[in-house]
Amino acid sequence: MPERRTILPLRTGLLFLAPAAIFVVAFIVLPFFWVAVVSFTNRSLTGPGALHPHFVGLTNYLQLFAPRTFLQPGQFGSSLLITGQFVLFSALIGQAVLGLVLAWLFYRRESWVKQTVQTLAIVAWIIPDVVVAFAWSAFLDYGQGTLNHILTGLGLPRVDWLLGVPMLSIILFNTWRGTAFSMLLFSSALGSIPPSHLETADVTGANAWQKLRDIILPLIRTHIVTDLILITLWTFNTFTPFLITGGGPAFRTEVVSILTYRIAFKYFNFGSGSAIGMIMMLINLAFALVYLSLLRRREATR
Amino acid sequence: MARVVFDHVSKHFGAVRAVDDVSFDIEDGEFICLLGPSGCGKTTTLRLMAGLEQPTSGRIAVDDRDVTFAKPKERDVGMVFQDYALFPHMTIAENIAYPLKVRGAPAKDRAARTADVAQSLGIDHLLERRPGQISGGQQQRTSVARAVVHKPKVFLFDEPLSNLDAKLRVEARSFLKHLQVELGVTALYVTHDQAEAMALADRIAVMEGGRVVQMGPPLEVYRKPATTFVANFLGNPPMNLVPVKLRLDGGRARLQAAGLDVAVDPGRASRFRDGADLTLGVRPEHLRLVPDAGEATFTGSVYTVEPLGPETLITCTVDGQLVTARLFGDEPPELGDTAHFRIDEHHLELFDDAGVRVER
Amino acid sequence: MRLLRLVLTRATFYAAAAIFAALFAIPLVWLLFAPFDARANLAVRLPHPFTLANFGKVFANAFAVRALFQNSIIQAGGAMLLVTLLATLAAYALSRSPIRGKDLLSYGLVLFSSIVTGTAAMVPLFLLIYSLGLIDTQLGVILVFTGGLLPAAIFIMRDFVDSIPRSYEESALVAGASAWGMFKDIALPIVRPGMMVVAVWTFVNVWGGFFVPFILLRSPSNMPASVAIYSFYTEGGTPIITLTTAYSLLYTLPVLALYLFVNWRYGFRFFGGIKS
Numbered sequence: 001m002p003e004r005r006t007i008l009p010l011r012t013g014l015l016f017l018a019p020a021a022i023f024v025v026a027f028i029v030l031p032f033f034w035v036a037v038v039s040f041t042n043r044s045l046t047g048p049g050a051l052h053p054h055f056v057g058l059t060n061y062l063q064l065f066a067p068r069t070f071l072q073p074g075q076f077g078s079s080l081l082i083t084g085q086f087v088l089f090s091a092l093i094g095q096a097v098l099g100l101v102l103a104w105l106f107y108r109r110e111s112w113v114k115q116t117v118q119t120l121a122i123v124a125w126i127i128p129d130v131v132v133a134f135a136w137s138a139f140l141d142y143g144q145g146t147l148n149h150i151l152t153g154l155g156l157p158r159v160d161w162l163l164g165v166p167m168l169s170i171i172l173f174n175t176w177r178g179t180a181f182s183m184l185l186f187s188s189a190l191g192s193i194p195p196s197h198l199e200t201a202d203v204t205g206a207n208a209w210q211k212l213r214d215i216i217l218p219l220i221r222t223h224i225v226t227d228l229i230l231i232t233l234w235t236f237n238t239f240t241p242f243l244i245t246g247g248g249p250a251f252r253t254e255v256v257s258i259l260t261y262r263i264a265f266k267y268f269n270f271g272s273g274s275a276i277g278m279i280m281m282l283i284n285l286a287f288a289l290v291y292l293s294l295l296r297r298r299e300a301t302r
Numbered sequence: 303m304a305r306v307v308f309d310h311v312s313k314h315f316g317a318v319r320a321v322d323d324v325s326f327d328i329e330d331g332e333f334i335c336l337l338g339p340s341g342c343g344k345t346t347t348l349r350l351m352a353g354l355e356q357p358t359s360g361r362i363a364v365d366d367r368d369v370t371f372a373k374p375k376e377r378d379v380g381m382v383f384q385d386y387a388l389f390p391h392m393t394i395a396e397n398i399a400y401p402l403k404v405r406g407a408p409a410k411d412r413a414a415r416t417a418d419v420a421q422s423l424g425i426d427h428l429l430e431r432r433p434g435q436i437s438g439g440q441q442q443r444t445s446v447a448r449a450v451v452h453k454p455k456v457f458l459f460d461e462p463l464s465n466l467d468a469k470l471r472v473e474a475r476s477f478l479k480h481l482q483v484e485l486g487v488t489a490l491y492v493t494h495d496q497a498e499a500m501a502l503a504d505r506i507a508v509m510e511g512g513r514v515v516q517m518g519p520p521l522e523v524y525r526k527p528a529t530t531f532v533a534n535f536l537g538n539p540p541m542n543l544v545p546v547k548l549r550l551d552g553g554r555a556r557l558q559a560a561g562l563d564v565a566v567d568p569g570r571a572s573r574f575r576d577g578a579d580l581t582l583g584v585r586p587e588h589l590r591l592v593p594d595a596g597e598a599t600f601t602g603s604v605y606t607v608e609p610l611g612p613e614t615l616i617t618c619t620v621d622g623q624l625v626t627a628r629l630f631g632d633e634p635p636e637l638g639d640t641a642h643f644r645i646d647e648h649h650l651e652l653f654d655d656a657g658v659r660v661e662r
Numbered sequence: 663m664r665l666l667r668l669v670l671t672r673a674t675f676y677a678a679a680a681i682f683a684a685l686f687a688i689p690l691v692w693l694l695f696a697p698f699d700a701r702a703n704l705a706v707r708l709p710h711p712f713t714l715a716n717f718g719k720v721f722a723n724a725f726a727v728r729a730l731f732q733n734s735i736i737q738a739g740g741a742m743l744l745v746t747l748l749a750t751l752a753a754y755a756l757s758r759s760p761i762r763g764k765d766l767l768s769y770g771l772v773l774f775s776s777i778v779t780g781t782a783a784m785v786p787l788f789l790l791i792y793s794l795g796l797i798d799t800q801l802g803v804i805l806v807f808t809g810g811l812l813p814a815a816i817f818i819m820r821d822f823v824d825s826i827p828r829s830y831e832e833s834a835l836v837a838g839a840s841a842w843g844m845f846k847d848i849a850l851p852i853v854r855p856g857m858m859v860v861a862v863w864t865f866v867n868v869w870g871g872f873f874v875p876f877i878l879l880r881s882p883s884n885m886p887a888s889v890a891i892y893s894f895y896t897e898g899g900t901p902i903i904t905l906t907t908a909y910s911l912l913y914t915l916p917v918l919a920l921y922l923f924v925n926w927r928y929g930f931r932f933f934g935g936i937k938s
């Protein structure tokens with residue numbers, strides 16, 4: 001096992017590791033526990049809770065889960081539902097499916113067409129958040145927006161995207177924004193399939209759909225699960241819809257990250273905001289554990 | 303130039319005994335090959351010598367100086383790695399000069415010495431290139447140049463030829479031998495290729511499971527393998543090893559197996575009882591084809607015939623056992639024929655039931 | 663018949679490709695035209711009259727200039743230097759030293775960092791910077807970004823260091839180099855491509871980052887360009903479209919340039935989560 005050969009003495013190694021460790025402990029590990037602590041207090045940014053926060057037990061959580069208000073607009077339950085829809089439609093369905101379609105469309109085709117389409121998808125993915133959000137606000141504008149121009153050009157009625165169907169708008173946006181990741185992951189997964197597998201299928205006379213279903217999808221199954229979990233994690237935690245809709249109108253696009261922001265930084269209720277943050281982290285933890293166990297299993301079978 | 307002593311050196315990685323109680327002396331200017339199958343501890347032994355590993359127990363000395371725990375830079379060795387490990391961001395000249403640079407040699411001396419070494423290795427026209435821009439053989443020479451440039455006391459080679467193709471390998475082999483003789487430097491050379499070890503070494507140390515099982519000049523190791531393991535490892539094809547039963551009958555001793563019956567000097571078998579299980583060893587070139595059963599010591603049916611030009615390899619099955627003969631010039635038998643062979647007793651080796659050679 | 667099928671397949675392929683290209687490109691076309699249009703509104707149209715005056719407006723706006731050419735550069739550059747340096751040292755140690763349980767440590771790192779995201783941890787991150795007295799400072803932003811990006815950077819970097827044969831360093835040691843000499847002469851130059859990738863990745867992430875400066879900064883004079891753009895198109899009532907689009911374009915260019923650079927220099931190699 002040559003990997004074990006050491007080159008740096010232990011002491012130097014620890015010295016090299018120390019600065020990064022300090023950052024990770026301060027900005028990753030500490031916040032994880034801090035958020036739990038704050039979620040049991042009435043800490044706030046202003047007022048008495050700022051100077052002398054005190055322990056309030058489960059109050060914050062009970063409020064979040066109060067059955068009477070749970071599903072009302074602007075409340076935690078409703079926000080979770082919105083986030084669920086957002087993740088399901090924009091990531092799991094939108095990005096993953098579109099990414100797979102694109103990867104499959106250009107599989108084993110090297111041409112400028114592939115280059116162009118993939119580059120455009122990547123550009124949509126790497127441009128900074130505020131810029132794409134700004135562009136999409138214009139794109140979706142009721143009166144002047146490009147999308148409604150296209151619709152009227154096709155003889156279809158205008159749609160009030162941002163006020164009428166805000167959820168659909170951020171779902172379309174996030175699909176457009178993030179597809180490149182899935183496309184790249186699936187492309188590299190497809191690229192790692194030995195051509196002989198497909199040639200065997202060709203010889204037996206399978207058509208394109210059968211090849212996809214019987215050979216390709218089973219072979220890239222772990223990549224698919226990896227992709228689904230990663231984009232779920234990212235979409236679940238993203239704040240970007242805020243830049244387009246601000247969470248509105250009437251909380252209709254208020255995903256949990258925006259809700260946390262509103263409660264903690266608009267209402268200055270840090271205790272309650274931390275309680276939501278805590279629940280978000282637990283959900284993240286569940287996804288991450290599934291992902292890591294999968295990663296290990298894949299390494300074990302390699 | 304130096305004398306090297308390994309004194310009961312062991313290196314354990316957890317439960318793995320990579321090197322297990324190894325002792326040997328290397329004379330000044332000697333070329334020693336460590337030979338053995340993959341995983342037997344050759345590289346680890348070499349790395350212990352280089353100072354890249356520290357032994358679990360034992361002592362290593364160079365010229366009577368204890369270097370057991372000395373750092374690599376305190377040992378004054380030059381090493382050629384299996385993958386050459388040429389620094390990709392440096393030119394060939396910078397690569398070769400690196401040991402001089404870290405020793406603080408003035409730039410002018412460095413350049414002169416580098417040019418010298420490069421010339422003697424035939425790579426002086428490549429000095430401004432980068433490792434990625436030269437061939438495998440040239441990379442190998444560069445790596446050798448970097449190892450010799452500071453005139454180290456000991457050369458270390460870890461399978462330096464294994465990344466070359468077959469033709470280049472033979473060429474590079476003679477070249478290395480020539481270089482070592484010319485420089486007269488003590489060398490420790492690791493390989494799993496027995497032909498390479500035979501060709502290069504003053505003495506071969508055969509390793510098995512972390513131990514040195516035999517050490518001696520190539521022909522001695524070839525002719526008198528200390529164990530069946532060594533017998534099987536050296537020579538291509540290796541020594542034939544056939545399980546036999548010892549028959550003591552009056553004052554005479556015979557070795558017998560299905561299709562085989564040979565008399566041996568009773569003195570050789572004196573310490574065994576009648577019916578003892580022994581192993582008979584005979585090199586393929588010592589099987590002589592004879593026309594009929596009368597003279598033969600063993601008879602088998604021909605299984606494969608491999609004409610190799612100067613010689614022909616005949617493999618026979620004898621009671622399910624394969625025995626190979628190397629024939630020169632003879633009119634070879636054909637597939638399926640029954641072939642009769644004679645083995646002269648002085649060519650015959652005996653191994654006891656533990657696989658250890660029986661001294662004559 | 664076969665020819666017809668072939669033609670149809672080809673045609674379908676090009677049609678599909680064209681549709682996808684359009685889907686990705688159209689929402690951005692406006693951003694390409696409006697900056698050069700003296701009378702730009704939210705509609706897409708060829709710039710008429712064509713002008714570069716919008717960029718003049720940007721440079722005349724002290725707040726915008728400061729945000730883009732000072733604050734964004736300080737924040738992205740600072741985090742880039744810190745992350746690259748610390749990730750390189752840490753990844754090198756994780757790869758080359760006999761630290762016990764380092765694989766577990768790496769797993770734990772990935773696990774924690776995917777749980778403790780900027781949005782989920784916004785309150786404790788704010789409180790942490792607050793108690794350090796760094797609210798409304800560039801340093802606070804740099805520190806939070808560094809902490810957040812380090813785990814992934816270490817992961818990318820470790821992958822890279824692990825792929826480098828140890829025999830490079832070993833042959834330097836045998837050649838007589840000291841530990842420091844070996845690190846400086848051999849290890850660092852060889853991992854430099856990995857450092858470049860991590861540096862670019864960090865820079866792009868911080869440059870485009872909105873949420874962290876948005877919650878940690880107060881005064882306009884500290885805002886990076888991302889927050890500046892957001893304030894242009896929201897707080898100004900009717901957005902000043904000409905200024906904002908020109909500004910957005912200027913702000914986007916470095917990201918595209920860096921992408922092209924990485925693509926050209928190293929090929930767009932695919933790193934799991936190159937974007938966080």
Ligand SMILES: Nc1ncnc2c1ncn2[C@@H]1O[C@H](COP(=O)(O)OP(=O)(O)O)[C@@H](O)[C@H]1O
Nearest residue numbers: 001004005315318320340341342343344345346
């Ligand atoms: N750094 C190490 N950690 C753990 N085991 C090792 C290490 N280096 C070598 N080994 C083990 O020691 C034995 C001998 O290895 P090595 O010296 O490389 O053999 P060779 O060079 O003869 O193929 C092998 O079983 C190998 O797995």
Ligand SMILES: [Mg+2]
Nearest residue numbers: 341344345346
């Ligand atoms: Mg080896």
